[in-house]
Amino acid sequence: MRSAWARIDLGGLRHNMARVKQLAPHSRILGIVKANAYGHGLVEIARALTEHDSVAALGLARINEALRLRQAGISCPIVLLEGFFDAHELPLLAASQLQPVIHTEQQLQMLERASGLSAPLKVWLKVDSGMHRLGIAPQQLAAFQQRLRACDNVAGEPILMSHMACADERGHAQNTHQQAVIASIRALTPPSSLASFANSATLIQFPELQADWVRPGLMLYGASPVAEKNAAELDLKPVMTLCASVIATRDIKAGEAVGYGAHWVSRQATRLGVVAIGYGDGYPRHARTGTPVLINGKRYPIVGRVSMDMLTVDLGDDDIEAGATAVLWGLDRGLDTSRDETSEHSDSRAVLHVEEVAAFADTIAYELLCNIAQRVDYEYVE
Numbered sequence: 001m002r003s004a005w006a007r008i009d010l011g012g013l014r015h016n017m018a019r020v021k022q023l024a025p026h027s028r029i030l031g032i033v034k035a036n037a038y039g040h041g042l043v044e045i046a047r048a049l050t051e052h053d054s055v056a057a058l059g060l061a062r063i064n065e066a067l068r069l070r071q072a073g074i075s076c077p078i079v080l081l082e083g084f085f086d087a088h089e090l091p092l093l094a095a096s097q098l099q100p101v102i103h104t105e106q107q108l109q110m111l112e113r114a115s116g117l118s119a120p121l122k123v124w125l126k127v128d129s130g131m132h133r134l135g136i137a138p139q140q141l142a143a144f145q146q147r148l149r150a151c152d153n154v155a156g157e158p159i160l161m162s163h164m165a166c167a168d169e170r171g172h173a174q175n176t177h178q179q180a181v182i183a184s185i186r187a188l189t190p191p192s193s194l195a196s197f198a199n200s201a202t203l204i205q206f207p208e209l210q211a212d213w214v215r216p217g218l219m220l221y222g223a224s225p226v227a228e229k230n231a232a233e234l235d236l237k238p239v240m241t242l243c244a245s246v247i248a249t250r251d252i253k254a255g256e257a258v259g260y261g262a263h264w265v266s267r268q269a270t271r272l273g274v275v276a277i278g279y280g281d282g283y284p285r286h287a288r289t290g291t292p293v294l295i296n297g298k299r300y301p302i303v304g305r306v307s308m309d310m311l312t313v314d315l316g317d318d319d320i321e322a323g324a325t326a327v328l329w330g331l332d333r334g335l336d337t338s339r340d341e342t343s344e345h346s347d348s349r350a351v352l353h354v355e356e357v358a359a360f361a362d363t364i365a366y367e368l369l370c371n372i373a374q375r376v377d378y379e380y381v382e
């Protein structure tokens with residue numbers, strides 16, 4: 001019996017990649033693989049995304065992840081979405097051909113003052129169009145572009161970029177505001193200079209913002225980036241299936257409490273399954289009683305608190321034995337396909353979307369995916 005493992009479906013990843021191409025046929029793809037490829041395994045995902053030049057570049061937030069990719073022989077362009085943090089990192093960026101995003105005056109000065117770089121850097125220039133997290137003000141754009149063009153440490157024209165704060169909610173007023181700001185900054189840049197404004201939600205909801213480069217992350221991993229549609233409706237396939245074994249079953253009587261804090265008390269006699277996964281594996285401790293788990297294609301509710309290494313599900317009258325596989329999210333290849341809850345897009349296997357589980361734990365799919373702990377085994381399948 002195995003404890004917890006993540007099955008990563010590279011065929012699903014390729015399918016989602018093809019969906020990005022279908023939705024944004026005129027844009028180059030900057031595949032976002034930060035945070036261990038959203039928990040899917042940095043090097044394996046980067047290899048799969050870069051084979052046959054499927055993506056034109058990879059995007060990361062941390063230099064250490066970029067260096068891991070270079071050490072693994074990944075040679076495609078790599079963009080550092082927060083740029084560099086200190087001047088001493090610049091020689092490393094030049095030597096490893098990493099492309100920083102410039103978003104502050106300080107970074108620009110470090111770049112202007114650097115000497116002895118092995119090669120000039122290709123850079124991206126981030127403008128704050130209203131998210132107010134990273135980026136220079138639109139009024140600073142012309143001056144920054146001029147200084148970057150004049151800087152010997154910069155190769156070619158900077159690629160203009162900005163990020164949308166609310167693209168997951170199509171009708172949010174912030175979208176109209178940011179679109180107007182983006183239109184105004186585009187009007188200030190020469191048509192020959194390239195631009196990028198779209199993460200997954202933006203490229204789906206606002207095709208007019210796809211521009212020269214799209215920057216999909218979440219949708220590559222098969223989760224829905226938009227509030228109104230689930231992954232199946234967007235024709236995205238879950239890439240990660242998180243599994244664990246049922247390691248024990250026990251019958252309890254009505255009125256008996258289960259787990260830490262005696263938090264949940266059974267109303268009737270029932271059978272419990274103890275599943276070998278907990279918050280020590282990255283499964284969210286805040287998943288409420290009622291959060292679904294799939295076993296043999298059927299949904300069972302978690303009951304009681306999730307503990308570090310285990311959680312319990314209410315199996316009712318079902319005859320499930322220790323050794324069965326529980327699917328915490330993803331595709332269940334279990335035996336009972338008669339209770340198939342899938343759409344035509346999910347290969348007629350039962351599916352539990354990570355977004356659904358996230359809602360039960362008051363969080364988002366991003367957090368669940370990138371929180372998978374190191375002790376979880378990974379297997380890569382086609």
Ligand SMILES: Cc1ncc(COP(=O)(O)O)c(C=O)c1O
Nearest residue numbers: 032081163199200215216217218
């Ligand atoms: C600048 C930037 N672009 C693209 C992405 C990818 O976003 P998503 O995973 O929503 O597609 C991120 C993710 O946080 C980001 O920070």
